[in-house]
Amino acid sequence: MPPQRATLLQVAQRAGVSRSTASFVLTGRYKDMRISEDARQRVLRAAQELDYRPNLMARSLRTKVTKTVALISDTIASDQYAGRMIHGSLAAAVARGHLLFIGETEGDPVVEEKLISDFLDRQVDAFLYASMFTRPIRVPKQLRDRKVVLLNCLNRGSFPVIIPDELSAGRDAARTLLEAGHRTGIYLVGHVPDQVFAGRERLAGINEALGAAEARLAGTIDCDWWPGSAYDAVSRALADGLVPKALICLNDRVALGAYQALREAGVDIPGEVSVISFDDSELAAWLRPQLTSISLPHYELGWQAIETLLGDSTEPAVQRLPMPVRRRASIGPPRGE
Amino acid sequence: MPPQRATLLQVAQRAGVSRSTASFVLTGRYKDMRISEDARQRVLRAAQELDYRPNLMARSLRTKVTKTVALISDTIASDQYAGRMIHGSLAAAVARGHLLFIGETEGDPVVEEKLISDFLDRQVDAFLYASMFTRPIRVPKQLRDRKVVLLNCLNRGSFPVIIPDELSAGRDAARTLLEAGHRTGIYLVGHVPDQVFAGRERLAGINEALGAAEARLAGTIDCDWWPGSAYDAVSRALADGLVPKALICLNDRVALGAYQALREAGVDIPGEVSVISFDDSELAAWLRPQLTSISLPHYELGWQAIETLLGDSTEPAVQRLPMPVRRRASIGPPRGE
Numbered sequence: 135m136p137p138q139r140a141t142l143l144q145v146a147q148r149a150g151v152s153r154s155t156a157s158f159v160l161t162g163r164y165k166d167m168r169i170s171e172d173a174r175q176r177v178l179r180a181a182q183e184l185d186y187r188p189n190l191m192a193r194s195l196r197t198k199v200t201k202t203v204a205l206i207s208d209t210i211a212s213d214q215y216a217g218r219m220i221h222g223s224l225a226a227a228v229a230r231g232h233l234l235f236i237g238e239t240e241g242d243p244v245v246e247e248k249l250i251s252d253f254l255d256r257q258v259d260a261f262l263y264a265s266m267f268t269r270p271i272r273v274p275k276q277l278r279d280r281k282v283v284l285l286n287c288l289n290r291g292s293f294p295v296i297i298p299d300e301l302s303a304g305r306d307a308a309r310t311l312l313e314a315g316h317r318t319g320i321y322l323v324g325h326v327p328d329q330v331f332a333g334r335e336r337l338a339g340i341n342e343a344l345g346a347a348e349a350r351l352a353g354t355i356d357c358d359w360w361p362g363s364a365y366d367a368v369s370r371a372l373a374d375g376l377v378p379k380a381l382i383c384l385n386d387r388v389a390l391g392a393y394q395a396l397r398e399a400g401v402d403i404p405g406e407v408s409v410i411s412f413d414d415s416e417l418a419a420w421l422r423p424q425l426t427s428i429s430l431p432h433y434e435l436g437w438q439a440i441e442t443l444l445g446d447s448t449e450p451a452v453q454r455l456p457m458p459v460r461r462r463a464s465i466g467p468p469r470g471e
Numbered sequence: 472m473p474p475q476r477a478t479l480l481q482v483a484q485r486a487g488v489s490r491s492t493a494s495f496v497l498t499g500r501y502k503d504m505r506i507s508e509d510a511r512q513r514v515l516r517a518a519q520e521l522d523y524r525p526n527l528m529a530r531s532l533r534t535k536v537t538k539t540v541a542l543i544s545d546t547i548a549s550d551q552y553a554g555r556m557i558h559g560s561l562a563a564a565v566a567r568g569h570l571l572f573i574g575e576t577e578g579d580p581v582v583e584e585k586l587i588s589d590f591l592d593r594q595v596d597a598f599l600y601a602s603m604f605t606r607p608i609r610v611p612k613q614l615r616d617r618k619v620v621l622l623n624c625l626n627r628g629s630f631p632v633i634i635p636d637e638l639s640a641g642r643d644a645a646r647t648l649l650e651a652g653h654r655t656g657i658y659l660v661g662h663v664p665d666q667v668f669a670g671r672e673r674l675a676g677i678n679e680a681l682g683a684a685e686a687r688l689a690g691t692i693d694c695d696w697w698p699g700s701a702y703d704a705v706s707r708a709l710a711d712g713l714v715p716k717a718l719i720c721l722n723d724r725v726a727l728g729a730y731q732a733l734r735e736a737g738v739d740i741p742g743e744v745s746v747i748s749f750d751d752s753e754l755a756a757w758l759r760p761q762l763t764s765i766s767l768p769h770y771e772l773g774w775q776a777i778e779t780l781l782g783d784s785t786e787p788a789v790q791r792l793p794m795p796v797r798r799r800a801s802i803g804p805p806r807g808e
Contacts, residue, residue, distance in 0.1 A: 202589060209554070216554060217546070224575055228582055233589050236573035238561055245565055252539060252570050256593045361757040387757070394759050397734075420698040420724070422731050 140184035148180035149173070160186075203227055203443065204235045204253040205285075206246065207264040216266050219286065222436025223262060230444050243274075250276045262439050263287065268297055268331045285439040288331065292451065296439045299454035300332050303428045304339020306459050307382055307410050310426065312347050314408060315467045316380045320344070321371075322354040323364060323392055324384030333384060336412060340382060352378070357391070359384055364391025372399045379468045380408040386417040389425055389464075404466035414460045424462035431455050477521035485517035486510070497523075540564055540780065541572045541590040542622075543583065544601040553603050556623065559773025560599060567781050580611075587613045599776050600624065605634055605668045622776040625668065629788065633776045636791035637669050640765045641676020643796050644719055644747050647763065649684050651745060652804045653717045657681070658708075659691040660701060660729055661721030670721060673749060677719060689715070694728070696721055701728025709736045716805045717745040723754040726762055726801075741803035751797045761799035768792050 146156035151173050158169060159177040180186070205223055209216065220236065227234040235258065239246040253261070254276065261277055264285035271287040284295045311320060322340070326333040344350050355376075357367035364383070371378075372395060383389035389411040393403065401407055403423055411418065414429035434455050442449060483493035488510055495506060496514040517523070542560055546553065557573065564571040572595065576583040590598070591613065598614055601622035608624040621632045648657060659677065663670040681687050692713075694704035701724070708715075709732060720726040726748040730740065738744055740760055748755065751766035771792050779786055 209558075220575065221546075221577070224577065228579075233582075233586055234575070236575065238557065238571070238573065240558070240561065242565075245570075249570055365759070390757060420727060422702070422735075 140181075140186045142186070145177065145180045145184055145186045148184060149176040151177060156180075201231060202233045202235060202256075202258050203260045203262065203440065204237060204258045205262040205264055206237050206239065206249060206253075207266065208239055208241045209266050216432075218432035219264065219266075219436040222433035222438075223285070223440050224436075226437040226440035227444075230440070232440075232444065234440075246274060247276065250274060254280075260443050262443060263293075264439075268300070269329075270331075281443065283439050283443040286435055294442050294447070294449070295452045296435055296442060297452065297454055298332075298430055298435065298457055300335035300457070301339045301342075302454070303412060303457040304336035304341075305343040306339075306457070307336070307412065307428055308340045308343035308347075310410055310459055310461075310465065311380050311382070311408060312343070312349065314465050316408065317347070317349045317468075319352050319377065319379030319468070320349070320382065321352055321376075321378045321380070322382050322384070323357065323368065324354075324359055324388050325356055326354075326384075332412075336384065351382075355381075357388065359388055361387050361391035361394070364388040365394045366391075368392045368395035369398065372396070372401070378407055380410070380465075383409060383411040385413045386411050386415045386421075386425060386427055389427070390417060390421060393421055404464050406469045408465040408468075410465060412457075418460065418462065421464075423464050425464045426462045427460050429458045429460055431457060477518075477523045479523070482514065482517045482521055482523045485521060486513040488514060493517075538568060539570045539572055539593075539595050540597045540599065540777065541574060541595045542599040542601055543574050543576065543586060543590075544603065545576055545578045546603050553769075555769035556601065556603075556773040559770035559775075560622070560777045561773075563774040563777035564781075567777070569777075569781065571777075583611060584613065587611060591617075597780050599780060600630075601776075605637070606666075607668075618780065620776050620780040623772055631779050631784070631786070632789045633772055633779060634789065634791055635669075635767055635772065635794050637672030637794070638676045638679075639791070640749060640794040641673035641678075642680040643676075643794070644673070644749070644765055645677045645680035645684075647747055647796055647798075647802065648717050648719070648745060649680070649686065651802050653745065654684070654686045654805075656689050656714065656716030656805070657686070657719065658689055658713075658715045658717070659719050659721070660694065660705065661691075661696055661725050662693055663691075663721075669749075673721065688719075692718075694725065696725055698724050698728035698731070701725040702731045703728075705729045705732035706735065709733070709738070715744055717747070717802075720746060720748040722750045723748050723752045723758075723762060723764055726764070727754060727758060730758055741801050743806045745802040745805075747802060749794075755797065755799065758801075760801050762801045763799045764797050766795050766797055768794060 142156055143153050146153045149156060155169055155173060156177050159174050160181060224234050237249040239249060260281045262283055262285045263273060265271060265287035268286050271289060273289055273291060273293060282293050284293050286297060288295060326337050355367050355371050357363040381392055383392055389409055392409060396403060396407055403409055411425050411427040414427040418425040418427040438453060438455060479493055480490050483490045486493060492506055492510060493514050496511050497518060561571050574586040576586060597618045599620055599622045602608060602624035605623050608626060610626055610628060610630060619630050621630050623634055625632060663674050692704050692708050694700040718729055720729055726746055729746060733740055733744055740746055748762050748764040751764040755762040755764040775790060775792060
């Protein structure tokens, strides 16, 4: 049974002052009101002894300001990615003296509506609307007149948007191979459906950078973005006589499947085939040889979203955050050269 | 600039009724007060048109009941585990008509205190206090008189606790090998410091089950619970002439490193060495051969914690949830038999 809250009146009585005096002290207005230091100390001590908790909502109703931000997300963790995004947001919020509430909807519009309503009823007035993978979204009706920043999702409206720079990442993947001497036998591994932002942008960047060096992709080994599917597709391609010199895997899980297929076929990495990937998840450093992979800057996405939401930002409406190349040991010169 | 909230008075005016009538309708007391159906409908329509939002806190202050649970966690995502735990809690909360707020502290006691204070100030009155890996904790002072369930953490007090049954998991790991015919050459891979609950309990269960079959561990290949460390330790052991018949890896990441070492030494799994593991993370199904691993029931932990918190639970104070064995392809009979 929770203890009854101590009231302002009880604090005042314990301190031997009037209720209004206690109120002035506890709201920091004692200087204006010429309250003695002795009275002030008695009030503070009484409040502490009674574990007096000011009704935050009452104060908020007067000032209409809260120091809490809510992050609404479709899913908290498909893997560790979401966690890093939230860590970035949390760190930035704490650095600015705000708290972060997290609400997860699992994509359920009913839960989303209730969650947002509940946050609004609790006087939360700044929101991050987040998605675990970059995709277009519709901002919920309840948030349209509110202070909102879109974190890792896209919208045709005028809300500030923080996304990863997938186009540059694609260019960098291609350039890393070009710098190692590759020009031919470069295959994309994965699948690029039109609706997936990351895949589409990465492929556009790859094609652009290869084209600028008068090179091009030799083809695509089509598979889902999962190890089992990549293993099957690459195994089949190798068995059919394909002789790749480099593989651009659309994420580390695809690279894992590709590694397994190459290994089973007795093909050495990077001696015979170079492999580059995207995401730079934990898996990249665990594979042997360690995988060169292009980082998704989840922590920075989360951080920058809060900075944009709470700061006096003069940033452009759409901020594309850089995706650094994590160079490891999976790239070498083309075989036979 | 957020729109000003519509007030109860504005709703009443729009509906052409008194403020008190509007209040009775919107709090469901219209039957008591003999308000006409026509008046009721006008009030409801006015409230909808004005997007009237009752001050939830005002109502809560009268009833002292909220339908929101807060989950306080040290960290949201070391990997996908935390996500599954939260999914379980979320699903159970929604099934019971509650919302779930999540607050992450990253183990910072200052953030934790502020977060809890803020939740208490917002009339949240039921809490899950969670840890991402099973460990003893001290319940924060602010929560000691509140409704709290400990999720994946331990405490000497009287709070309900939901943890995984690591002791049984250890027994099951050993029994799975015994059933396949193993008695000798069984090595533990990992590290069991006294303070780590999972390691300690698993080892106790392993020793108990092997002992009951008059068998025992041949030794421990000591390493950190990470692939690189496991790879180094197992490689070294094999080079030193160790001939294991089975490896009990303390988690899937350790198993990955062990697989890499075995493969490099030309040792076949499961033909020459059987491997069993714990966690049943995504990695277990991605390895080749697919890894038999004992599942950490994160979703169920999260679900059961909410059920215990919100239900009329007659469960014991400490609930140990079963850890199912996910049988895959990494175990065979001992070599040479």
